[in-house]
Amino acid sequence: MVKLNSHPAGRHFLQIPGPSTVPDRILRAMDYPTIDHRGPEFQALGKKVLANIGKIFQTANPVVIYPASGTGAWEAALVNTLSPGDTVLMYETGHFATLWKKMADKLGIKPEFIGDDWRRGADAAKIEARLAADTEHKIKAVCVVHNETSTGVTSDIAAVRRAIDRAGHPALLLVDTISSLGSIDYRHDEWGVDVTVGGSQKGLMLPPGLSFNAVSSKAIAASRQAGLPKAYWGWDDILEANKNGFWPYTPATNLLYGLSEACDMLLEEGLQNVFARHQRHAAATRAAVEAWGMEVLCQNPAEYSGVLTGVVMPKDASGQYYNADAFRKTVLENFNMSLGQGLTKLSGWVFRIGHLGDFNDLTLMGTLAGVEMGFEVAGIPHRKGGVLAAMQYLTATSPQGRRAETLAKAA
Numbered sequence: 001m002v003k004l005n006s007h008p009a010g011r012h013f014l015q016i017p018g019p020s021t022v023p024d025r026i027l028r029a030m031d032y033p034t035i036d037h038r039g040p041e042f043q044a045l046g047k048k049v050l051a052n053i054g055k056i057f058q059t060a061n062p063v064v065i066y067p068a069s070g071t072g073a074w075e076a077a078l079v080n081t082l083s084p085g086d087t088v089l090m091y092e093t094g095h096f097a098t099l100w101k102k103m104a105d106k107l108g109i110k111p112e113f114i115g116d117d118w119r120r121g122a123d124a125a126k127i128e129a130r131l132a133a134d135t136e137h138k139i140k141a142v143c144v145v146h147n148e149t150s151t152g153v154t155s156d157i158a159a160v161r162r163a164i165d166r167a168g169h170p171a172l173l174l175v176d177t178i179s180s181l182g183s184i185d186y187r188h189d190e191w192g193v194d195v196t197v198g199g200s201q202k203g204l205m206l207p208p209g210l211s212f213n214a215v216s217s218k219a220i221a222a223s224r225q226a227g228l229p230k231a232y233w234g235w236d237d238i239l240e241a242n243k244n245g246f247w248p249y250t251p252a253t254n255l256l257y258g259l260s261e262a263c264d265m266l267l268e269e270g271l272q273n274v275f276a277r278h279q280r281h282a283a284a285t286r287a288a289v290e291a292w293g294m295e296v297l298c299q300n301p302a303e304y305s306g307v308l309t310g311v312v313m314p315k316d317a318s319g320q321y322y323n324a325d326a327f328r329k330t331v332l333e334n335f336n337m338s339l340g341q342g343l344t345k346l347s348g349w350v351f352r353i354g355h356l357g358d359f360n361d362l363t364l365m366g367t368l369a370g371v372e373m374g375f376e377v378a379g380i381p382h383r384k385g386g387v388l389a390a391m392q393y394l395t396a397t398s399p400q401g402r403r404a405e406t407l408a409k410a411a
């Protein structure tokens, strides 16, 4: 049992879908004295992170970096582009899409909330139909969460872009990539996104505390007309100071050291390799869930998330779900592993396995072993062999195995 006032041996498994485990290389990179944020050493750091973060968003456009959690960057995306009373089309994919919609309400924007399926992604056809009906172009922006962290469902943003174009509608496209950035393929420029919102604590492997707005030139033009009050969040002063590698306020210097290292790590591995690694671990996780005889929350295989897997608890003889939170407590107390809880509508009957960030095959095996042992200890009915199924998937798809196969063919 893990006692909160004692040091548990071994490392904690932080398998929630973010914050993800911060690798030593990033911890070491942040462990430096804070420097003068107006001096030449900082300027070199600022220029480097501003150049490299764009590569992660796959954009040549500016990326605004805030010392704030993702919620701050949500607000920045809205207040920079919209005016009081503007109508925005927001798509309900889960808990986080709902929170963003509630924020829009509080800011005096008028969100139209469409869709209500927490087991599927945003339906581009529904967005197209709504925009086509808006002949007066009252809708000023379409807001979609790329990877809905509460459910493990990834929406097809390229399809949403095509839907907006087919409807011939001028609305801006605002996308939340807080849990997909640096983990799932995401192309700000190619997909014609106007504002992409990101966060530091998931695919970027950093502690919480930084967030981002990647902005198109159309979004910058909109920000010059937008009437919602903004001061701290305003892009204009930040973009001006960024030209020289600085910020108009005291930046989060040590998190920027970490960001510089995180970008290096992702670019060294190669973004496409990072994305493939996440998809492979997600597929192995689903193999385990299937072998346990349980259900993945996401109902559309084309939308399975590479970052996390939502798992539906089995039901008992009376048709009640076994309690997901009691199960997570058992896993934490017995195996020192945190799993993600089911949020709002999913509370009590869904848990989430995070497989993102600084994560490899053995991290996944430890994670899935903790889940399977947790089922046993908590008395949750399941078929044995989930870990074995994942192990078989991983060995069958091991990069080394494939390389060996290629070498054998070449010989």
Ligand code: PLP
Residues within 6 Å of the ligand: 018, 069, 070, 071, 072, 096, 145, 147, 148, 149, 150, 176, 177, 178, 179, 199, 208
């Ligand atoms: N959007 C998504 C998809 C998220 O996963 C989260 C947090 O987990 C947020 C928004 C809110 O970000 P933060 O908690 O960093 O403010």
